Amino acid sequence: MTQRKSVIASFVAILVIAGLGYATWRFVNEKSAQSCRACARPVHSHMKTVAILDGQRANYCCPACALSEHQQSGKQVQVVELTDYLSNTTLKPDSSFVVRNSDVNPCLQHRPAVGEDSQPLESRFDRCSPSVLAFQDRKSAVAFAGEHGGQVVKFTDFATQYQR
Ligand SMILES: [Zn+2]
Structure with a gap:
């Protein structure tokens, strides 16, 4: 009986160690997968x-x-997945809409609004x-733009502007 218990105990120990190892691997793996290939944000x-x-x-922080990447490297870039800003679900680019130039820009929210000398930073190329931001249909994109400003564009039309 005691032998049986120790077998169970070591079995549990192995499971715990394997679980920890897997968690660490996943953490490291996800971290590298979750930074933008273009800007490293x-x-x-x-x-x-x-x-x-x-x-x-390759993963990117935003469609832009x-x-x-096409303009920077001249390489052919094919966007295959977008994420719906509202529901966080994966979207097919062909049927998606984007809102450009709204007042919501999660990429910039970590930045200080003023420089070290307390003067506002000059806006520079970013x-x-x-x-x-991507949306699953025109209706939700228009509703978002109504609140936050910006222009609603079909993603495919938006993408062709970059392919020149
Ligand atoms: Zn980026």
């Missing part, structure tokens, strides 16, 4: 964008970052600005 879950670049899937 953390990928916000409600804005995650997946594109194929050089035949490989993914599409600007590929995440103006912000680009």
Whole structure:
């Protein structure tokens, strides 16, 4: 009986160790998967964008970052997944809409609004600005733009602007 107990105890111990190892692996793995390939900022879950670049899937913090890879590198970029800003569900780019230039830009919220000398920072080029948020249909995009400003554009039309 005691032998049986110790067998169970070691079995449980192995499970715990395996579980810890898996958790660590997942943590490390997710961390590297969750930074933007273009700007290295953390990928916000409600804005995650997946594109194929050089035949490989890459994560981006926003559609603008993914599409600007084409301009930066001249390589063909195909956006294959967008994330609905409201519901955080994965969207097919072909049927999605984006709101550009609204007053919501999660990529910039960590930045101080003023510089070290307390003067407002000059606005400079930032590929995440103006912000680009994805929506599953025109109706929700228009409703969002009604509250936060910005222009509603079909994603496919938005993407072609970057392919020039
Ligand atoms: Zn980015």
